[in-house]
Amino acid sequence: MATGKQEVQRQRRDISVRRKEEAAQVFSEEAMRSAEEEDFEEIGMEAAHPTTSSRNLRPFKQHLAARIPEAVDDFLRNVLQRVGLCRTISSFEVEWYGSAQKLMTQTLSMAALGVLFVPDALTHRQLIQRQLDTVRRDTDRLRQEVLHAGERLQRMQRERDFYRLQYQRVAEDKNGLMEDLHQLKKHLQSYRPALRRLEDTVQEALGKKMLLSLKKDRILNTTALNQEKPQIKRERRRKSVGSADHTEAPHSKDTEAPHSEDTEAPHSKVIEAHHSEDTEVPTCSRGLETDHKTPAPLSLSYSIRAHKLPISCIHLHPRKLILASASDDCSWRLWLLQAHEEKVGQMVLTGEGHSDWLSGCSFHPDGGKLATSSGDCTLRLWDFSQGGCVLTLSHSRPTWGCCFHSCGHFLASCCADRTARLWDLSSQRCTLTLRRHTASVNSVCFLPFSDLLLTCSADKTLALWDARLGVCTASFQGHQYPCNDSTCSMAGNTVASCDSGGFINLWDIRKSAVARATVDAGPLAANQVAFSPSGRTLAVACSNGLVRVMEVDSLASSSLLGHRDSVQSVTFDHSGGTVLSAGTDGFINVWA
Known part of the structure; x- marks a missing residue:
């Protein structure tokens, strides 16, 4: 179951x-x-x-x-x-x-x-066909690009061949030009000795010309002096004849004539000595007469293209209308200032020997020599008659200026080593060194016809020295900026100084404690000051390109505009009616 x-x-x-x-x-x-x-x-x-x-x-x-x-x-x-x-x-x-x-x-x-x-097979065939079409399109595009690239390559190859031929042609031309240049240089070297000889000949001729002109002036002065002697003798004889009796006049004339010649000979020597010492007195007196009148306004008369580099200093010949200029191009030049138009601005002489910029120049009182100071720490003395440098004096640092004593036997210089020195030209050595300033000494000048020496320094002070004893007799303090330059009037009682802040101080030489007047010419620096021969007018060289002309008594001033850059140096002519200025633009301007 x-x-x-x-x-x-x-x-x-x-x-x-x-x-x-x-x-x-x-x-x-x-x-x-x-x-x-x-x-x-x-x-x-x-x-x-x-x-x-x-x-x-x-x-x-x-x-x-x-x-x-x-x-x-x-x-x-x-x-x-x-x-x-x-x-x-x-x-x-x-x-x-x-x-x-x-x-x-x-x-x-x-x-x-x-x-x-x-x-299915149809779908696969369509897919493969699409891929094949894509590959064919890419192939055609690549084929076109390759063809274009080939054409560009051929074109660049043709251009390369063309430029290569051009380069070969230019290189051949260059080689030919270089060979021509070498041949021209050799040809120029063959001409150099001849050019040097010609330059030496020209310099020698100019020196002889200046020496002849100086001798001519001396002859004219002696001729004028000889012409004055008979007039003085005739006046004295007239006075002596007028005071004697008429009956004794023939006898006294015969007896007194030899005596008068003996007694008047010493007087004639005194007059000649006085005239030789006071060579600038007629110029100064004419300046006083013109300055008593109302001065006319100044305008630019003409300009001289003196140097390519800046001009540091200008100085006027003691008796002639010849101006010396010192420049940063290591050279100095002499320029002729005549009233004739064809001679205006003509260069008379030039000199080269310094290895660095020039800072100052000064004529010898006889006008036959020129002293220059330079940044190469040397002073050089140039003799026009010999056509070259005859003396070289050395400092330890750059020198800023120089000035001759009125007798012509001594030369003073100032240096950046805070000292001023006195040189004996006969023994060619330094006899005195002045040490007081704590900074560079920027200018030095002798008071007219005296043994007093004026210096100004970057420590904002001025000092007055006794050149015989070598001691400082007065000190001027009042500037707030370093002092650039100082000068004294021809009368010797007024001192003017300027500083880097553009301030000008006027000093009474007997009262050195406080400045008599102060004028602001700023805001830029004031580089140099110069008195007219009468001492009534003061010219100032300013860094803003202006030349200021100032009345000493009223302190009223006017400006002269003509330089394109800083004005470094300024001076007056012998009459005081013309102002000369120079600056860093390399031009010398004449204001009349």
Whole structure:
């Protein structure tokens, strides 16, 4: 009974399993049929739209590879039946069909989403055709680019050949020009000695010309003096004859004539000595007469392009209208200032020998020599008659200026080593060193016809020295900025000084404690001051490109605009009616 029941149950279970298998098979066939219909529709759509197939091809391959062949479950059933494991077969079928149902449900859901795709030969051909078309287009494009690149390469090769020929032609021309240049240099070297000889001849001729002019002036002075002597003698004889009796006149004339000559000879020597010492007196007296009148306004008369580099100093010849200029180009030059238009601005003489910039220049009182100071720490004395430098004096540091004594035997200099020195030109050595200033001594000058020496320094003070004793007799304190220059009037009673702040101080030489007047010419520095021969007018060289002309008594000033840059030096002519200025633009301006 038990076995019969078990068989019945087993049969029922087999029937239910078969029914389930048939239902699952029917369901799977319908699902596959619907999926095939959808796949064919999608294939038709992809034929019209090729891009969709390329998108769905990849997931189909993935799911197709993931499916398990259906012969595996039959293989397992046959193995279990052959062994006789019936219960194992029943449990395996239950679990297998349960998993198959789950797998079918997932397959249907994926089919509904359109993931599965069944490819065919048409779709593969279209896909491969598209890829082939793409490759052909890329090939055509690359072929065109290669052709264009070849054409560009040929064009660049032709240009390269052209420029190579041009370069060879230019190189040949260059070599020819270099050979010509070498030949010209050799030719120029052959002319150098002749040029030097010509320059020496010209310099010698100019020196002789100046020496002859100086001798001519001396002859004219002696002639005028000799003409004055008979007049003085005649006047004295007339006075002596008028005071004597008329009856004794012939006898007295015969007896007194020799006596008068003996007594008047000493007087004539005194007059000659006085005239030789006071060579500047007629010029100064004419300046006084002109300055008593109302001065006319000054205007630019003419300009001289003197140097290419800045001019540091100018100085006027004691008796002639010849101006000396010192420049940063290591040279000095003499310029002729005549009333005749054809001679205005003519260079008379030049000299080179310093190895650095020139800071100052000064004429000898006789006008036959010139002293220059330089940044190469030397002073040089130039003799026009000999046509060169006759004396070199050395400092330890750069020199800023120099000045001759009125007798011409002594030369004073100032230096950046905070000293001023007095040189004896006959013995050619330093006889006196003045030490008082605590900074660089920027200017030095002798008071007219005296042994007093005036110095100004960057320590904002001025000092007055006795050159015979070497002692400081007075000190001027009142500047707030370093002093650049100082000078004294021809009368010797007024001192003017200027500083880097643009202030000008006027001092009474007898009262050095306080400045008599202060004038602001700033805001830039005032570089140099110069008195007119009468001492009534003061000219100031300013760094703002102006020349200020100031009346000493009223302190009224006017400005002269004509320089394009800083004005470094200024001076008056012999009459005091003309102002001469020079600056860093290399020009000398004449204001008349």
